[in-house]
Amino acid sequence: MQVVNTVKQLQKQISVATASKRKVGFVPTMGALxxxxxxxxxxxxDECDIVVVSIFVNPTQFNNSKDLERYPRDLQTDLDALSTVKCDFVFAPAVDEVYPEEDNRQFNFGALETVMEGQYRPGHFNGVAQVVSRLFDMVKPDKAFFGLKDFQQLAIIRAMTKQLELSVEVVPCAIVREEDGLAMSSRNTLLSQAQRKNAPLIARTLFESCNFVPDTSVEGVKKQVIDTINTDTELDVEYFEIVDGYTLQPVDNWNESEYIVGCIAVFAGEIRLIDNVTYKL
Structure with missing residues (x-):
């Protein structure tokens, strides 16, 4: 596993490795692995010959400066974790390496970016599109892998890839959970003991709500999920939306779409947790 810090180093190493036309797989992360x-x-x-992982906390996707400041950073711990799996290159650039000049590009993702996360985190997805498109240009991967926990982000990245006519294949990957059901997240390490103990209620409530579909109305399921989680004094639902899995637009009934997903954001103190569940596919 080689750690590189500059685009020039990265592209030199990858060009040598891909001389025999081997496929490059890319996993962009913000660390805290x-x-x-x-x-x-x-x-x-499993799917590619060469694996590149980036570790870069992207400032342009944080609309809350405090959130950026407290985002966990521990490069050596991340490298230790990556040493346990097949990883050929770790790209860990400084901010000015990714943004040698200010990135003023403004993307338009239409209705995809105005709901849920987009409504509560203005500018967030534009920052995501900026950094992912830059990283794609630097790494030039054949495939890029993203977790389904960030469901709306995945839709945005697919739309960005299409808009820019990039050849990279965006691969969705299943949510990985703790033993108690809590979706794994770098933010989980910031939870207090009480918050961490109670946070699995989010996933448990989502899973249980599947039992009420389709006999309970969409609005009824939404109310039940929100009310159940909000009974916990450590948790506060910011939003819970039941949407078409392709357009991310809210659905009014279970027959409205063939792909229906419930997406949630919950505050545990100041720590914001997201998760989702598929109701229909």
């Missing part, structure tokens, strides 16, 4: 990230790396290794 956990088993969810490692599952993406493992899938990349």
């Amino acid at each position: 956990h088993n969810g990230h490692l599952s993406l790396v493992k899938q990349a290794a």
Whole structure:
């Protein structure tokens, strides 16, 4: 496993490795790696010959400066984790390496970016598109792997890839959970003991809500999920939306779409957790 810090180094190393036309798999991360990230790396290794992992906390996707400041950073721990799986190159650039000049590009993803995360985190997805498109240009992967936990982000990246006519294949990967059901997240390490104990209620409530479909209305399921989670004094639902899995637009009934997903964001104190469940596919 080689660690590189500059685009020039990265492209030189990859060009040597790909001289025999081997496929490159790419896993972009912001570090604070956990088993969810490692599952993406493992899938990349299964499907590609060369695996590149980036570790870069992207400032342009944080609309809250405090959130950026407290995002966990521990490069050596991340490298130790990556040493347990097949990873050929780790790209760990400084901010000015990714953004030698200010990136003023403005993307338009239409209705995909105005709901859920987009509604509560203005500018977030534009920052995601900026950094992912730049990383794609630097790594030039054949495939890029993203977790389904960030469901809306995956839709945005697919749309960005299509808009820019990029040849990379975006590969969705299953959510990886802790033993108690909590979706793995770098933010979980920031939870207090009480918050961590109660946070699995989010996933448990989502899973249980599947039992009420389709006999309970969409609005009824939404109310039940929100009310159940909000009974916990450690948790506060920011939003819970039941949407078409392709357009991300809210559905009014279970027959409205062939692909229906419930997406949620919950605050545990100041820590924001997201998750989702598929109701219909």
